[in-house]
Amino acid sequence: MQVVLIIDDNTAVRMVISDFLTYTFQHIKVLQAMDGVEGVAIAREARPDLILLDAEMPNMNGFEVAQHLRASSDTQTIPIIAISSGPESNPIVSGLRSISDANLPKPFSPEELVQVVKGLKHFSRVMA
Numbered sequence: 001m002q003v004v005l006i007i008d009d010n011t012a013v014r015m016v017i018s019d020f021l022t023y024t025f026q027h028i029k030v031l032q033a034m035d036g037v038e039g040v041a042i043a044r045e046a047r048p049d050l051i052l053l054d055a056e057m058p059n060m061n062g063f064e065v066a067q068h069l070r071a072s073s074d075t076q077t078i079p080i081i082a083i084s085s086g087p088e089s090n091p092i093v094s095g096l097r098s099i100s101d102a103n104l105p106k107p108f109s110p111e112e113l114v115q116v117v118k119g120l121k122h123f124s125r126v127m128a
Contacts, residue, residue: 003029004049005043006018007036017052020114036065055085063093063096070099082097083104
């Protein structure tokens with residue numbers, strides 16, 4: 001079973017993504033974190049196969065989360081999909097996108113989410 005971690009401060013967004021992923025991919029477990037601090041802790045403990053990471057969050061933004069994850073040998077190779085609604089001129093958004101494996105601008109459709117997830121070579125191999 002593959003594990004996906006969704007880190008987003010918006011409960012509705014987390015629930016929609018979680019529901020869609022569990023419906024689309026049969027052998028998947030979804031974990032959720034409501035902010036960056038919680039997300040880093042869960043990622044270090046659970047070592048998920050994929051992280052969907054929002055850019056703008058309280059306590060620790062998505063770019064800071066990604067920096068922490070990339071700096072740790074336990075989490076540095078976990079694929080990260082950046083999800084954001086901000087412009088590229090926003091340094092948090094551009095920073096997160098620069099160190100993520102893929103980017104998914106908000107709003108996005110379920111089809112776009114699946115396309116991005118399947119486009120990650122590491123993850124698509126284990127989800128096949």
